[in-house]
Amino acid sequence: MTLLDIKGLTIDIARDTGPARVVDGIDLSVMEGESLGIVGESGCGKSLTMLSVVGLLPNRIHATGGEVRFRGRDLLTLSAKELRRIRGSEIGFIFQDPMTSLNPVIRVGDQIAEALIYQKSMTKAAARVRTVELLALVGIPAPEERANAWPHELSGGMRQRVMIAMGLAGNPKLLIADEPTTALDVTIQAQIVDLVRELKDRLKMSVVWITHDLALIAGLADRIAVLYAGTVVEDAPVDAIFDRPTHPYTRALLGSLPTLAGAAMERLPFIPGTPPEPGRRPMGCPFAPRCDLARASCTEAVPKLQAVGGDARHKVACPVALEGRA
Amino acid sequence: MTALLEIRGLAKRYDIRLGAFGERHAVVRALDDFTADIIEGETLSLVGESGCGKSTTGFAILNLQRPSAGSVRYKGQDIAGLDEEAMRPLRRDLQIVFQDPYSTLNPRMTIGEALAEPIRFHSLAPKADIPARVARLLEDVGMTPRFANRYPHELSGGQRQRVAIARALACQPRFIVCDEAISALDVSVQAQILNLLLDLQQKYELTYLFIAHDLAVVRHISDRVGVMYLGRLAELAPSQALFAEPLHPYTRALLSAVPEPNPRAPRNRQRLVGEVPSPLNPPQGCRFHPRCPMARDICKTSVPDWREVAAGHHVACHAVFGPGRTSWEGQA
Numbered sequence: 321m322t323l324l325d326i327k328g329l330t331i332d333i334a335r336d337t338g339p340a341r342v343v344d345g346i347d348l349s350v351m352e353g354e355s356l357g358i359v360g361e362s363g364c365g366k367s368l369t370m371l372s373v374v375g376l377l378p379n380r381i382h383a384t385g386g387e388v389r390f391r392g393r394d395l396l397t398l399s400a401k402e403l404r405r406i407r408g409s410e411i412g413f414i415f416q417d418p419m420t421s422l423n424p425v426i427r428v429g430d431q432i433a434e435a436l437i438y439q440k441s442m443t444k445a446a447a448r449v450r451t452v453e454l455l456a457l458v459g460i461p462a463p464e465e466r467a468n469a470w471p472h473e474l475s476g477g478m479r480q481r482v483m484i485a486m487g488l489a490g491n492p493k494l495l496i497a498d499e500p501t502t503a504l505d506v507t508i509q510a511q512i513v514d515l516v517r518e519l520k521d522r523l524k525m526s527v528v529w530i531t532h533d534l535a536l537i538a539g540l541a542d543r544i545a546v547l548y549a550g551t552v553v554e555d556a557p558v559d560a561i562f563d564r565p566t567h568p569y570t571r572a573l574l575g576s577l578p579t580l581a582g583a584a585m586e587r588l589p590f591i592p593g594t595p596p597e598p599g600r601r602p603m604g605c606p607f608a609p610r611c612d613l614a615r616a617s618c619t620e621a622v623p624k625l626q627a628v629g630g631d632a633r634h635k636v637a638c639p640v641a642l643e644g645r646a
Numbered sequence: 647m648t649a650l651l652e653i654r655g656l657a658k659r660y661d662i663r664l665g666a667f668g669e670r671h672a673v674v675r676a677l678d679d680f681t682a683d684i685i686e687g688e689t690l691s692l693v694g695e696s697g698c699g700k701s702t703t704g705f706a707i708l709n710l711q712r713p714s715a716g717s718v719r720y721k722g723q724d725i726a727g728l729d730e731e732a733m734r735p736l737r738r739d740l741q742i743v744f745q746d747p748y749s750t751l752n753p754r755m756t757i758g759e760a761l762a763e764p765i766r767f768h769s770l771a772p773k774a775d776i777p778a779r780v781a782r783l784l785e786d787v788g789m790t791p792r793f794a795n796r797y798p799h800e801l802s803g804g805q806r807q808r809v810a811i812a813r814a815l816a817c818q819p820r821f822i823v824c825d826e827a828i829s830a831l832d833v834s835v836q837a838q839i840l841n842l843l844l845d846l847q848q849k850y851e852l853t854y855l856f857i858a859h860d861l862a863v864v865r866h867i868s869d870r871v872g873v874m875y876l877g878r879l880a881e882l883a884p885s886q887a888l889f890a891e892p893l894h895p896y897t898r899a900l901l902s903a904v905p906e907p908n909p910r911a912p913r914n915r916q917r918l919v920g921e922v923p924s925p926l927n928p929p930q931g932c933r934f935h936p937r938c939p940m941a942r943d944i945c946k947t948s949v950p951d952w953r954e955v956a957a958g959h960h961v962a963c964h965a966v967f968g969p970g971r972t973s974w975e976g977q978a
Binding site for chain 2: 361362475505510514559562577
């Protein structure tokens with residue numbers, strides 16, 4: 321069953337000179353129990369798309385069109401109060417930098433308990449017990465003592481575990497993780513990735529993992545959506561993305577990825593140019609100016625997602641690439 | 647193969663005060679006993695996790711932070727601890743590029759002014775020639791001379807990093823420390839900047855000390871790689887050997903934590919448990935022993951020697967005897 325269904329979402333930044341479009345008609349869905357990886361470079365709209373799901377878009381940035389259905393209800397039409405009820409209980413969110421998302425003057429246990437008391441109307445004592453359970457669940461050693469720690473007393477990895485415990489506090493159906501390991505070292509990143517993968521199976525959640533790191537997401541996601549300049553350019557099961565990448569951008573991204581396997585390269589392949597800035601999106605396909613397959617027709621209309629061959633689960637927004645595969 | 651820099655026993659300690667009133671005194675051992683040569687024309691990379699001392703090493707070599715012990719020989723002279731006056735003529739040769747060019751470029755200076763400053767400071771060209779020098783620097787890093795009139799905020803992250811590289815090039819250096827110089831960039835831009843650094847290295851016969859945490863990147867651009875853990879070198883080897891046959895248990899764990907862009911790659915490979923201890927109170931003996939799967943009693947008490955176990959392949963580990971062999975073999 322579909323848990324989250326985003327259709328035609330547009331997000332604009334309100335500027336003095338008029339609105340600048342940053343998310344331009346995104347379609348995305350997450351099935352129950354599925355983990356979806358959203359991959360893209362900075363400014364592609366991957367974080368804003370998911371922030372709009374929980375109604376946490378920054379000031380002056382608004383969802384201006386489309387719908388975001390969670391278990392059938394359009395979240396964009398809910399009041400702030402109704403959204404608050406869903407956020408934290410049905411949808412959990414983990415942010416990139418735990419140091420700026422944790423309150424430095426409240427003990428970590430109290431920050432988790434606060435959510436439980438507020439969301440689940442628990443008594444203080446019951447919230448305390450549940451908090452310690454949650455800290456143990458995310459692999460924090462000596463959870464009873466650590467519940468009394470201040471955020472600055474914990475390492476980066478431990479703080480991110482606390483954030484995950486907070487995200488799980490309401491027993492969410494959907495956990496959204498926004499680059500949760502970007503600030504962490506690679507050995508700690510591996511621990512956090514293992515933890516989230518294990519929790520997802522154990523708690524039967526759906527997970528959306530936002531990242532710029534294709535290698536990381538390979539071991540995490542069932543399905544991957546590749547974003548470029550506010551649009552989904554390719555959406556496919558994880559194997560298809562790595563075995564049969566079809567959009568020129570996906571192919572170029574994979575091609576420019578240095579790896580530990582294979583022959584060492586003298587020079588790394590790269591994509592010329594830079595992604596367009598918000599409000600300066602080119603006409604037609606946003607990737608056309610950097611694309612080696614581009615032809616005149618690419619600048620006429622924004623390409624729509626279409627199934628590759630007979631595989632309805634593998635969708636690509638590039639008629640030129642599809643023609644080549646036919 | 648001549649050594650451009652000979653580094654011996656380099657160390658950096660910070661005295662800090664702890665407690666609400668600074669009543670307790672402590673020493674952070676950020677870098678200990680770093681010994682290596684940096685060969686002319688090579689790219690030597692230093693990798694390791696936060697707090698392992700890789701950036702401190704770069705700063706200490708350049709004498710941007712005065713080392714607490716050890717020597718750095720450059721052109722027959724020990725530059726470790728030289729005062730600023732004596733360092734000034736050497737600064738031309740020894741440059742650095744940082745991770746975040748936005749915080750190192752003055753937001754009120756145009757790109758042209760920022761590039762002219764080192765030329766003027768070191769009197770490298772007559773005043774009239776400076777605009778032409780600036781234009782050539784911009785072209786060197788793949789930008790058009792019209793960027794000279796722009797301000798840092800008008801540039802993208804990749805362009806700002808190009809400017810930072812151009813500024814390091816302005817004094818015609820021989821040695822550049824690239825301190826996480828590409829870490830903040832998007833994947834597609836990272837490769838552009840890496841290729842630029844490699845082109846410039848060939849063109850101007852530069853030597854790089856490349857400080858990074860991304861092992862996959864390091865593998866492709868380095869001649870030699872050093873792996874650091876908690877302020878000490880654990881292993882140093884030609885890049886090919888290090889990635890094909892890592893010897894130190896920490897290097898192996900580090901490499902196995904790097905995600906592979908392959909959904910069918912085996913999961914749950916060797917995982918390090920726990921986290922890096924504080925350099926305030928590093929473990930006795932081998933600093934890696936509390937997390938090491940191979941640790942024995944000797945590792946808890948004695949610091950392993952820095953040994954060359956194969957051609958150019960150095961390692962500091964009691965357990966490693968040589969490629970494919972451990973010292974524990976035949977022991978109970």
